[in-house]
Amino acid sequence: xxxxxxxxxxxxxxxxxxxxxxxxxxxxxxxxxxxxxxxxxxxxxxxxxxxxxxxxxxxxxxxxxxxxxxxxxxxxxxxxxxxxxxxxxxxxxxxxxxxxxxxxxxxxxxxxxxxxxxxxxxxxxxxxxxxxxxxxxxxxxxxxxxxxxxxxxxxxxxxxxxxxxxxxxxxxxxxxxxxxxxxxxxxxxxxxxxxxxxxxxxxxxxxxxxxxxxxxxxxxxxxxxxxxxxxxxxxxxxxxxxxxxxxxxxxxxxxxxxxxxxxxxxxxxxxxxxxxxxxxxxxxxxxxxxxxxxxxxxxxxxxxxxxxxxxxxxxxxxxxxxxxxxxxxxxxxxxxxxxxxx
Amino acid sequence: xxxxxxxxxxxxxxxxxxxxxxxxxxxxxxxxxxxxxxxxxxxxxxxxxxxxxxxxxxxxxxxxxxxxxxxxxxxxxxxxxxxxxxxxxxxxxxxxxxxxxxxxxxxxxxxxxxxxxxxxxxxxxxxxxxxxxxxxxxxxxxxxxxxxxxxxxxxxxxxxxxxxxxxxxxxxxxxxxxxxxxxxxxxxxxxxxxxxxxxxxxxxxxxxxxxxxxxxxxxxxxxxxxxxxxxxxxxxxxxxxxxxxxxxxxxxxxxxxxxxxxxxxxxxxxxxxxxxxxxxxxxxxxxxxxxxxxxxxxxxxxxxxxxxxxxxxxxxxxxxxxxxxxxxxxxxxxxxxxxxxxxxxxxxxxxxxxxxxxxxxxxxxxxxxxxxxxxxxxxxxxxxxxxxxxxxxxxxxxxxxxxxxxxxxxxxxxxxxxxxxxxxxxxxxxxxxxxxxxxxxxxxxxxxxxxxxxxxxxxxxxxxxxxxxxxxxxxxxxxxxxxxxxxxxxx
Numbered sequence: 001x002x003x004x005x006x007x008x009x010x011x012x013x014x015x016x017x018x019x020x021x022x023x024x025x026x027x028x029x030x031x032x033x034x035x036x037x038x039x040x041x042x043x044x045x046x047x048x049x050x051x052x053x054x055x056x057x058x059x060x061x062x063x064x065x066x067x068x069x070x071x072x073x074x075x076x077x078x079x080x081x082x083x084x085x086x087x088x089x090x091x092x093x094x095x096x097x098x099x100x101x102x103x104x105x106x107x108x109x110x111x112x113x114x115x116x117x118x119x120x121x122x123x124x125x126x127x128x129x130x131x132x133x134x135x136x137x138x139x140x141x142x143x144x145x146x147x148x149x150x151x152x153x154x155x156x157x158x159x160x161x162x163x164x165x166x167x168x169x170x171x172x173x174x175x176x177x178x179x180x181x182x183x184x185x186x187x188x189x190x191x192x193x194x195x196x197x198x199x200x201x202x203x204x205x206x207x208x209x210x211x212x213x214x215x216x217x218x219x220x221x222x223x224x225x226x227x228x229x230x231x232x233x234x235x236x237x238x239x240x241x242x243x244x245x246x247x248x249x250x251x252x253x254x255x256x257x258x259x260x261x262x263x264x265x266x267x268x269x270x271x272x273x274x275x276x277x278x279x280x281x282x283x284x285x286x287x288x289x290x291x292x293x294x295x296x297x298x299x300x301x302x303x304x305x306x307x308x309x310x311x312x313x314x315x316x317x318x319x320x321x322x323x324x325x326x327x328x329x330x331x332x333x334x335x336x337x338x339x340x341x342x
Numbered sequence: 343x344x345x346x347x348x349x350x351x352x353x354x355x356x357x358x359x360x361x362x363x364x365x366x367x368x369x370x371x372x373x374x375x376x377x378x379x380x381x382x383x384x385x386x387x388x389x390x391x392x393x394x395x396x397x398x399x400x401x402x403x404x405x406x407x408x409x410x411x412x413x414x415x416x417x418x419x420x421x422x423x424x425x426x427x428x429x430x431x432x433x434x435x436x437x438x439x440x441x442x443x444x445x446x447x448x449x450x451x452x453x454x455x456x457x458x459x460x461x462x463x464x465x466x467x468x469x470x471x472x473x474x475x476x477x478x479x480x481x482x483x484x485x486x487x488x489x490x491x492x493x494x495x496x497x498x499x500x501x502x503x504x505x506x507x508x509x510x511x512x513x514x515x516x517x518x519x520x521x522x523x524x525x526x527x528x529x530x531x532x533x534x535x536x537x538x539x540x541x542x543x544x545x546x547x548x549x550x551x552x553x554x555x556x557x558x559x560x561x562x563x564x565x566x567x568x569x570x571x572x573x574x575x576x577x578x579x580x581x582x583x584x585x586x587x588x589x590x591x592x593x594x595x596x597x598x599x600x601x602x603x604x605x606x607x608x609x610x611x612x613x614x615x616x617x618x619x620x621x622x623x624x625x626x627x628x629x630x631x632x633x634x635x636x637x638x639x640x641x642x643x644x645x646x647x648x649x650x651x652x653x654x655x656x657x658x659x660x661x662x663x664x665x666x667x668x669x670x671x672x673x674x675x676x677x678x679x680x681x682x683x684x685x686x687x688x689x690x691x692x693x694x695x696x697x698x699x700x701x702x703x704x705x706x707x708x709x710x711x712x713x714x715x716x717x718x719x720x721x722x723x724x725x726x727x728x729x730x731x732x733x734x735x736x737x738x739x740x741x742x743x744x745x746x747x748x749x750x751x752x753x754x755x756x757x758x759x760x761x762x763x764x765x766x767x768x769x770x771x772x773x774x775x776x777x778x779x780x781x782x783x784x785x786x787x788x789x790x791x792x793x794x795x796x797x798x799x800x801x802x803x804x805x806x807x808x809x810x811x812x813x814x815x816x817x818x819x820x821x822x823x824x825x826x827x828x829x830x831x832x833x
Contacts, residue, residue, distance in 0.1 A: 054455035057410060061451045065443035067417050072439045075432020075510075082421025082428075083744035089422055090755045093415050094762055100411040101766060104404065108773050152746040301433040302503075302512045309440045316444030323475075327452050330463050 004297070006306040010073035011280065011296045013313065017069050019272035021062035022133075023178075023265050028052035028059055030179015032099060032126025033172060036119060038183055038198050042112075044191045045119055049103055051186040054331050056103065058324070060096065072309055076150055076299030077283040081136075084144065084152035084284075088132045088159060095129035098122075127172060134171025138164030141278055142221050143285035148292045150299070163220045170209035174271070177202040177248075178264045185257045199252055199260070210245065217278075223285070224278035234277050241270035345749035348740055351423040354756045358415050360718055361763050365409035367717050370484060370533065371540015371571075372402045373477035376457075378567055380470045390785040394564050395473070396461065397782035398544065403458045404773055408766065410451070415759075423752065427732055427742030433512045434500055434519060435490045442486035450479025481533065488529045489520050494733050495724070496593045498522035502736070511736070527582065527589045528724075534579040535720060538680055539713035541572030545687075546710035547778055549703040560782050562697060565706075569691065573684040579677060584640065590727075591641045594734060596655045597727035600666040602637055603627040607651040611635030611644075620667045625652075627667075659730065666727040669719035676716040683709055 001009070031052050039045040052059075071078040082089060098121050106118035142163050145154040180202045184195040217224055228234045244266035251260035279285070284294040292298070300306065376398055383391035420428050456464060456472035464472070499518025500511045513519055545568045551561035591598045598604070603620040604612060605627075614637040618630030635645040642649070652660055683705065690696040697703070728734055732742040 054459040057407070058448070058451045058455060060410065060414070061443070061447045064414060064417055064447055067421075068439040068443040071417075071420065071428060071432055072436030075429055075436070078421050078432065079425035079428040079744070080746075082418060083423070083425035083746045086422050086744075086747050086751050087754065089418055090758065093418055094758060096414055097411040097762060097766065100407055101769065104407045105769055105773060108776060149745075301436050305433045305436045305513050308437045308513070308516055312437060312440050312444060316441070316448075320444060320448045323449070323452050327455050330456055330460055 001307065001310070003303045003306070006303065006310065007073075007296045007300045008281075009310065010069070010300065010306055011276070011283075014066065014069045014073060015272065015276040017062055017066035019269050021059070021066050022272055023268045024059035024062055025056070026175045026178045026268055027182040027261075028056040028179070029099075029126045029130045030175035030177070031183060032122050032179070033130065033176045034180050034183065034198060034202070035123045035126070038180065038195050039191060040194070042115060045115070046107060047187060047191060048183060049106060049122070051183060053103065054327075056099075058327065060100075063096075069309075073301055073306060074283060074294075074296065074299045075301060077294045080146065080150045080152060080294060080299075081140075081284060084146075084154075085136055085139075085159065087156060088135060092129050092132050095125040095132075098125035099129070130172050130175045131168040134168035135159065135164045137171070137275060138167030140284055141167070141217065141224050141275070143223075143287040143293075145288050146284060146286040146291045146294065147288060148290060150292065150294055153288065153291075163216055166209075166213055166216055170206075170213045173202065173206040173209040174268060177206045178261075178268065181248075181252075181257060181261045181264050185261050196252075200249075203248055203252070207245070221278075227277050227280055237270055237273050237277060241267065241274060244270055345753060347747060347749045347752060348743055350749055350752040350756060351743060351747070352739070354423060354752060354759065355419060356722075357756065357763075358412070358419060358759055360721075361759075361767075362409070362412040362416055363718060363721060364714065365405050365412065366480070366484065367532075367536035367539045367713075368405050368543055369402065369409050369480045370477075370536035371538070372398060372405065372543065373473075373480050373540070374537060375540050375544055375568060375571060376402060376473050377470075377477050378571070379564075380473050382567075384466060384470055390559055390563060393782050393785035394560060397560070398564070399457060399473075401774065401777055403454070404770065404777065406450075406454060408770055411766070412763070423744055423747060424732075424742050425744035425746070427737065429508075430510045430737050430742065431490075431494070431733060433510060434493060434497075437513065437516060438486045438490045438493075438520070442483055446479050446482035446486060448479075449482065450476050453479065484532060484536070485529060488532055489522075489525050492524040492528050493519055493522050495528070495728055496522050496524040497733060497736060511733070523593050524589055527586045531579065531582045531586050531720070534575045534582055535713065535717045537571055537575040538579065539710075539717060541568040541575065542680075542706075542710045542713045544568035545572060545706045546708070549706035550778070551781070552697050553700060553703050553707070557781050560785065565697075566691070569684065569687055572680070573688055576677070576680040576684050580681060583674065583677060588641060591649065594727070595650050596652065596659060596661055597666070597724075598641075599650065599652045599655070600661045600663045600727050601670040601723060602649075603630070603663060603667045604637065604649060604651045605663075606653050607648050610648060611638035611646055612649040612651070613637060614640065615667075615671075617671065618667070620663045622663050661727050661729045666723045669726070670723040673716045673719040673723065676712050676719075679709075679712060680716075 031048055035045065035048055039048040067078070070081075102118040102122040102125065106115055106122070109115070139159055139161070142161060144152065145158055147153050177199070180195055180198045184192055184199055187195060228238075244263050247263040248260050248267065251257070251263055281295045281297060282293045283296060283299060286293045301309075376395055379391055379398065380395040382388070383395060453472040453475040456469065457476050460469060460472065497511070499513060499515035499520075499522065501514050502509050503512050504510075544564050548561040548565035548568065551557045552565070587598065587601075590601070602612075603615055603618055605620075605625040611634065613632035613634050615627055615630045615632045618627035618632070620627045637649050638647055639645055652663070687696060687702060687706070690699055690702065730738055730740070732739040
């Protein structure tokens with residue numbers, strides 16, 4: 001395969017991992033965001049935590065694979081982005097560690113203060129982690145001060161522009177909605193009732209954020225729409241995105257939670273695709289006049305490595321797909337508490 | 343006070359990687375034991391083996407979660423703190439990392455769900471298969487990460503080209519990179535170290551139960567399985583260690599000289615220090631006890647040829663000596679101790695008096711600390727011995743640092759890691775202790791379920807096995823029964 005085609009292939013693949021991560025860890029982060037609001041009693045909180053119990057760990061692997069794939073295929077972009085987001089990414093790390101720990105340890109003691117503390121920790125860690133992911137996405141869309149040698153020349157405040165904070169808020173809204181629909185799907189009785197109410201509220205919150213962020217994107221990052229002018233076909237994604245969003249309330253109204261969850265998965269996939277379409281062929285846009293943007297062409301690994309990784313991916317992907325399906329099949333159905341539960 | 347980004351970043355990496363490395367070796371070692379125990383269960387259908395597999399799985403799960411949580415940090419840190427290094431090695435590590443993610447991480451974390459939560463959702467054979475996959479997954483991840491680390495020690499299959507940001511390594515020959523001169527030696531050594539830890543861990547808790555006369559049948563059987571793995575691995579690691587030393591002598595003479603405190607080449611055979619206190623200022627090993635000529639014999643097989651000392655290495659390329667020497671000697675001494683302890687236990691097991699020797703059981707209770715220290719010490723000697731290079735002979739550690747990171751941020755993150763890891767560690771020890779004090783469920787057919795339904799469960803499990811395809815049609819019945827059992831034992 002041509003070098004340039006391979007670079008595009010890996011841009012799409014890395015994006016695929018990011019989208020997969022957003023969809024999969026998105027619902028368990030969302031469950032964390034809604035943990036305190038939807039679940040009230042101790043029993044309910046055990047249920048919400050156990051609804052993601054067997055799955056969150058596998059979902060987080062998508063982040064590891066995304067990071068690995070970015071490191072492997074675009075090492076320059078990985079190095080610049082990760083060192084640039086130094087403190088925010090460390091916050092993400094602390095958040096992810098805290099989530100894992102609170103899931104694992106909450107039910108290990110009957111002490112109500114102990115459990116309450118881990119509940120709050122679980123909520124905070126999920127929310128902060130999601131917010132920072134959004135901020136990072138916002139920063140990449142808007143552009144950052146990168147010099148001609150791909151080195152970040154800004155400070156913490158350059159990362160926390162209002163637009164980035166707005167995208168961060170939208171990320172929280174999206175995952176909150178996604179997680180609530182998932183909870184509705186996985187629970188029964190009173191807990192499900194409450195999830196139903198919160199499904200509408202989180203959808204409203206998401207819709208407001210979505211509209212505001214879209215307007216702001218036109219204002220703040222006009223370059224993000226350039227690809228849509230050049231390739232009008234890209235508007236299909238926008239159309240699909242709007243359709244998927246519109247389908248969420250419809251499915252809720254029809255009482256088909258599985259359909260609603262599918263629609264919210266599609267919404268996230270479409271948002272991730274929009275993000276990719278807005279960036280292409282850039283990975284990190286520079287705002288410095290004499291700086292150099294990192295593109296998929298100037299920051300990738302060599303032809304040989306990209307080719308080799310493609311072979312590995314073609315062997316590995318069917319395997320991963322098969323056992324992901326097996327695991328979701330084994331754990332299908334409503335969540336129940338057993339002696340193996342948290 | 344001027345804060346040194348390089349020093350802080352190295353401290354942070356050392357701290358986070360050493361904390362991380364508390365967990366993966368136990369996952370690897372315990373994983374192998376889980377496969378052995380569940381395999382025995384499938385073969386004999388003795389419910390005691392199932393009780394063993396279930397109990398050790400719960401311990402495994404806590405340990406695994408800690409490994410995942412502290413492991414994501416490592417992948418991030420390459421980019422956050424060592425951006426220049428990442429730019430340099432990205433092309434070479436790319437394929438190894440892609441393979442690790444796809445083949446290993448998805449495998450272990452996916453099937454872990456069935457291993458931990460799936461006891462009552464899948465049949466015994468499917469569960470055994472999941473255990474096997476988790477164990478294989480954890481071994482696979484060590485394969486790829488050690489290939490990458492070994493490449494840093496003994497680079498092969500690459501060339502240096504000019505990247506957009508200065509020189510970088512690009513891969514020429516994938517298999518030469520994978521099988522670089524140190525991969526096989528270092529991988530086998532690491533895995534055996536992990537097996538020893540898993541074995542000593544199980545022996546420690548089992549010995550404690552025997553001493554306290556709790557869960558006796560469970561404890562004795564667990565101990566014996568672990569002792570088998572522990573003895574075999576302790577003996578094999580001695581061979582692997584010897585092979586490693588020769589490999590280091592050939593590929594990284596400066597590192598071997600640091601391990602052995604071998605400052606001066608001298609004439610004739612080189613001595614081997616059993617203990618000592620290397621003084622880098624004075625360029626000599628103080629208070630040392632040495633076997634004359636032994637180093638030459640181990641490396642060259644004769645008592646004549648000198649082994650090159652640190653005086654043959656340019657000053658600016660010399661590794662520190664004190665830390666590699668000490669950690670290396672601690673590791674080797676512990677290795678000898680493992681062989682002695684396991685062989686002694688085997689002897690008493692053969693005599694049939696092992697579980698009456700309380701002093702030996704107590705020794706096993708505390709001996710678990712040994713493999714933890716040995717695994718850490720081995721890595722410290724391997725990594726510090728590579729200094730001042732991050733990629734041996736090519737990239738200095740000081741040139742691998744992130745360009746855009748400021749010392750204050752690194753300091754903040756170290757403090758945060760310190761706090762969160764301290765908390766994590768305390769909670770981990772507490773939960774582990776809780777699990778150990780709670781002990782295994784009594785061995786009934788389907789441990790954990792109500793004893794009344796136990797018999798039925800066994801029947802259903804057997805039915806599932808004889809008709810593997812019909813497992814799902816029966817699962818409904820099983821779920822109902824469990825519900826009844828659970829309402830009784832609801833916390």
